[in-house]
Amino acid sequence: MSYQLDFASLVPYLPEFAAGVWTTIELTIISTLGGLALGTFCAQGRISNEAWLRRTCACYIEAVRNTPFIVQLFFIFFGLPALGLKMTAWQAGMIAMIINLGAYSAEIIRAGIEAAPKGQWEAGKTLGLTRRQIFMHIILPPAYQRVYPALVSQSIIVMLGSAVVSQISVEELTFAANFVQSRSFLSFESYMLAAVIYLVLAILMRQAFGLLKCIAFKNPSL
Amino acid sequence: MSLVSLDEVHKYYGENHVLKGVDLRVNAGEVVSIIGRSGSGKSTLLRCLNGLEEYQQGAVIVDNQSVENDDYKLRLLSRSVGMVFQNFNLFPHMTVGENVMLATKLVLKKSVTESRQLAEELLAKVGLADKFDAYPGNLSGGQQQRVAIARSLAMSPKVLLCDEITSALDPELVGEVLKVLEQLKEEGMTLILVTHEMNFARDVGDRVVFMNQGKVWETGPSDEVFANPQTDELKSFLAAVR
Ligand SMILES: Nc1ncnc2c1ncn2[C@@H]1O[C@H](COP(=O)(O)OP(=O)(O)OP(=O)(O)O)[C@@H](O)[C@H]1O
Numbered sequence: 001m002s003y004q005l006d007f008a009s010l011v012p013y014l015p016e017f018a019a020g021v022w023t024t025i026e027l028t029i030i031s032t033l034g035g036l037a038l039g040t041f042c043a044q045g046r047i048s049n050e051a052w053l054r055r056t057c058a059c060y061i062e063a064v065r066n067t068p069f070i071v072q073l074f075f076i077f078f079g080l081p082a083l084g085l086k087m088t089a090w091q092a093g094m095i096a097m098i099i100n101l102g103a104y105s106a107e108i109i110r111a112g113i114e115a116a117p118k119g120q121w122e123a124g125k126t127l128g129l130t131r132r133q134i135f136m137h138i139i140l141p142p143a144y145q146r147v148y149p150a151l152v153s154q155s156i157i158v159m160l161g162s163a164v165v166s167q168i169s170v171e172e173l174t175f176a177a178n179f180v181q182s183r184s185f186l187s188f189e190s191y192m193l194a195a196v197i198y199l200v201l202a203i204l205m206r207q208a209f210g211l212l213k214c215i216a217f218k219n220p221s222l
Numbered sequence: 223m224s225l226v227s228l229d230e231v232h233k234y235y236g237e238n239h240v241l242k243g244v245d246l247r248v249n250a251g252e253v254v255s256i257i258g259r260s261g262s263g264k265s266t267l268l269r270c271l272n273g274l275e276e277y278q279q280g281a282v283i284v285d286n287q288s289v290e291n292d293d294y295k296l297r298l299l300s301r302s303v304g305m306v307f308q309n310f311n312l313f314p315h316m317t318v319g320e321n322v323m324l325a326t327k328l329v330l331k332k333s334v335t336e337s338r339q340l341a342e343e344l345l346a347k348v349g350l351a352d353k354f355d356a357y358p359g360n361l362s363g364g365q366q367q368r369v370a371i372a373r374s375l376a377m378s379p380k381v382l383l384c385d386e387i388t389s390a391l392d393p394e395l396v397g398e399v400l401k402v403l404e405q406l407k408e409e410g411m412t413l414i415l416v417t418h419e420m421n422f423a424r425d426v427g428d429r430v431v432f433m434n435q436g437k438v439w440e441t442g443p444s445d446e447v448f449a450n451p452q453t454d455e456l457k458s459f460l461a462a463v464r
């Protein structure tokens with residue numbers, strides 16, 4: 001067993017890796033924003049007065065949380081075109097990630113909302129705020145703050161899960177690693193490099209969320 | 223015409239008949255204390271006045287508005303009726319000033335400058351001018367309750383409902399909250415207080431309402447009721463709390 005590590009030979013392929021990293025970052029930023037927005041909407045839908053909205057959100061959340069991500073991805077990319085909905089691989093990957101994070105974050109955010117004492121709703125009501133105003137101004141901000149660590153973890157899981165969209169040929173980081181190793185036969189080095197980059201991205205993401213936390217939550221102790 | 227009137231109000235929680243025909247009139251400027259045993263329906267009565275609870279029979283009219291289970295009407299009503307809770311219910315993620323300004327900005331659509339000025343005035347009035355930028359979590363219970371009172375006053379209500387607002391406080395902090403209520407009375411505010419502070423009810427309240435078994439069991443001017451209770455139930459209640 002003597003294998004000579006040869007990272008130097010990867011140098012010509014750095015542009016491929018760079019392009020892959022950029023696509024992964026792009027997918028992550030957009031899907032995090034989109035997924036958390038969708039999750040907030042559905043969390044609100046789950047406690048709506050409208051029965052149809054409550055049920056629709058519940059079905060969506062359960063459907064996504066109880067099926068594999070790769071099947072969701074294939075369904076969107078290969079299944080939906082059969083219904084006449086055509087899209088690029090990048091768009092399909094993006095949508096799959098948003099839908100996935102939307103469902104998981106909806107459940108997380110709902111837990112934060114349900115932890116709000118009943119008195120908070122009542123105080124808002126006696127001040128004459130609408131249900132929506134109470135939700136947006138009184139209930140939601142502390143709810144985010146309560147479940148923030150869980151939301152960060154879930155967003156990172158979705159970032160790492162973006163590796164799966166290489167399966168439909170979205171040219172992100174894992175796709176780049178696959179491509180490079182098939183050309184250079186440097187499997188160990190290619191995947192090692194990809195793994196390190198994912199690790200760095202995850203750490204950076206945690207730090208970005210940490211920064212955001214200081215800006216978003218002015219009162220650190222609720 | 224009374225500011226607050228209840229006619230034959232019945233309220234059920236499922237099978238549990240909690241209010242069994244409550245009649246009550248409160249005039250503008252009056253300070254009415256509601257006393258009674260635990261479970262006699264004091265909180266329920268108060269919460270029927272601003273629509274936090276529905277009632278099944280009878281009529282509740284506050285400031286010429288019928289209290290019905292209709293979101294829009296209840297929002298209009300909330301401009302006339304303020305409420306202060308036992309456990310303050312301040313918004314923990316907002317500063318004291320933001321707590322007080324929230325409704326004037328969102329509901330009354332006042333400008334930030336105007337809201338801020340009003341909030342500063344109200345906080346000064348309850349003796350907390352210097353706490354504008356503090357968070358509720360960093361205040362004592364008595365201070366938090368005074369913020370809650372200022373927050374209610376920001377909507378310039380005609381009547382303020384207080385449900386045992388000193389019960390969650392350490393004894394040495396009760397006085398500062400009661401002092402604010404006294405000051406409000408002097409300014410002519412109508413107050414309806416559920417309270418265990420019998421001395422306050424006697425000395426500051428105009429009228430006492432003794433609730434028992436879901437009914438207004440006995441009522442009258444404070445000094446008379448405390449000096450000369452008529453019913454056995456009130457006699458034994460007063461003996462027990464003294
Ligand atoms: N949300 C609720 N659901 C069901 N029953 C309730 C609810 N709130 C109160 N009750 C019942 O209604 C009755 C009256 O309660 P209420 O809170 O009005 O009493 P109270 O006079 O305020 O008592 P306390 O002095 O303990 O605050 C009690 O029997 C109580 O169990």
Ligand SMILES: [Mg+2]
Nearest residue numbers: 264265266385
């Ligand atoms: Mg009570």
